[in-house]
Amino acid sequence: MPEMVESTPSTRSTGSRTVLLLLRVLTFVFLLIALILIATSKAIDADTGDRINFNDFYAYRYMISVIIIGFAYNLLQMAFSIFSVVSGNRVLSGNGGYLFDFFGDKIISYLMISGSAAGFGLTVELNRNLPSNSFTNKANASASLLLIGFLFTAIASTFTSFALPNKAIT
Amino acid sequence: MPEMVESTPSTRSTGSRTVLLLLRVLTFVFLLIALILIATSKAIDADTGDRINFNDFYAYRYMISVIIIGFAYNLLQMAFSIFSVVSGNRVLSGNGGYLFDFFGDKIISYLMISGSAAGFGLTVELNRNLPSNSFTNKANASASLLLIGFLFTAIASTFTSFALPNKAIT
Numbered sequence: 001m002p003e004m005v006e007s008t009p010s011t012r013s014t015g016s017r018t019v020l021l022l023l024r025v026l027t028f029v030f031l032l033i034a035l036i037l038i039a040t041s042k043a044i045d046a047d048t049g050d051r052i053n054f055n056d057f058y059a060y061r062y063m064i065s066v067i068i069i070g071f072a073y074n075l076l077q078m079a080f081s082i083f084s085v086v087s088g089n090r091v092l093s094g095n096g097g098y099l100f101d102f103f104g105d106k107i108i109s110y111l112m113i114s115g116s117a118a119g120f121g122l123t124v125e126l127n128r129n130l131p132s133n134s135f136t137n138k139a140n141a142s143a144s145l146l147l148i149g150f151l152f153t154a155i156a157s158t159f160t161s162f163a164l165p166n167k168a169i170t
Numbered sequence: 171m172p173e174m175v176e177s178t179p180s181t182r183s184t185g186s187r188t189v190l191l192l193l194r195v196l197t198f199v200f201l202l203i204a205l206i207l208i209a210t211s212k213a214i215d216a217d218t219g220d221r222i223n224f225n226d227f228y229a230y231r232y233m234i235s236v237i238i239i240g241f242a243y244n245l246l247q248m249a250f251s252i253f254s255v256v257s258g259n260r261v262l263s264g265n266g267g268y269l270f271d272f273f274g275d276k277i278i279s280y281l282m283i284s285g286s287a288a289g290f291g292l293t294v295e296l297n298r299n300l301p302s303n304s305f306t307n308k309a310n311a312s313a314s315l316l317l318i319g320f321l322f323t324a325i326a327s328t329f330t331s332f333a334l335p336n337k338a339i340t
Contacts, residue, residue, distance in 0.1 A: 059291035118291030121229035
């Protein structure tokens with residue numbers, strides 16, 4: 001039955017692996033820009049004269065944590081990809097690699113959309129009470145980039161879901 | 171090759187279907203309570219005397235939209251389950267049902283965590299500037315219930331990912 005061989009997990013096509021790597025590189029780049037934007041956004045409080053940065057808002061602190069976690073995850077996945085291209089073997093053998101990809105993409109994509117939503121949820125409210133300023137604009141741009149990064153990771157997660165060996169649970 | 175038969179999509183076990191239905195019923199109940207809580211949370215503005223409700227905050231409006239979408243999706247899925255138990259057939263035949271479950275659970279779970287995160291992101295900031303009050307407490311409880319509902323849907327999404335016919339993309 002040669003047509004069944006294609007459905008076994010060990011024969012993931014080169015095409016989908018290339019798309020996956022591309023998605024991870026894109027996510028990595030968008031997260032990097034998002035990180036720079038939110039980390040460098042600063043403002044001066046008009047009433048007190050205090051300096052304000054992302055650290056003064058829980059939602060932005062959560063957002064920056066999520067960006068760093070997503071960044072580290074994508075770095076790890078890219079390292080795994082490079083290793084497997086160089087050595088010809090996957091880092092995690094058997095089903096382990098597929099489960100790691102599946103749960104990794106799933107959990108990281110949930111974290112990324114939650115970080116983006118928390119950032120947007122706060123930013124729209126701050127924007128209603130303040131005139132246009134570089135602090136909320138940068139935070140908004142950062143949340144938008146995180147959302148785009150999330151979309152790439154969600155697409156990657158769809159790929160790694162279809163690549164799952166479907167005998168494990170059902 | 172009788173062991174290959176178990177991996178085909180048409181033989182999803184009764185056990186995992188029961189777990190899925192249970193997860194959807196639990197999500198439904200949690201979303202219902204979350205909806206009641208956020209819809210009934212009210213406050214009086216201490217400065218102006220205006221009535222405040224969820225409608226005055228974009229993050230809460232987004233949260234209530236997400237709760238209603240999740241609610242409708244789970245209602246539909248429960249109706250499909252009941253139909254398939256009564257008639258003995260799935261509503262969507264072939265791979266369509268599995269793809270609908272997979273993408274439905276995936277998209278709805280992303281929506282749910284984003285709604286919950288947006289709600290929390292705003293609530294923690296409101297709570298820092300206000301004394302403890304029933305408005306933000308109810309909003310907090312609603313976001314927490316939405317988060318629990320998300321967890322059930324994320325588990326359901328894992329099940330429907332493993333049930334995917336994995337020949338479609340890889």
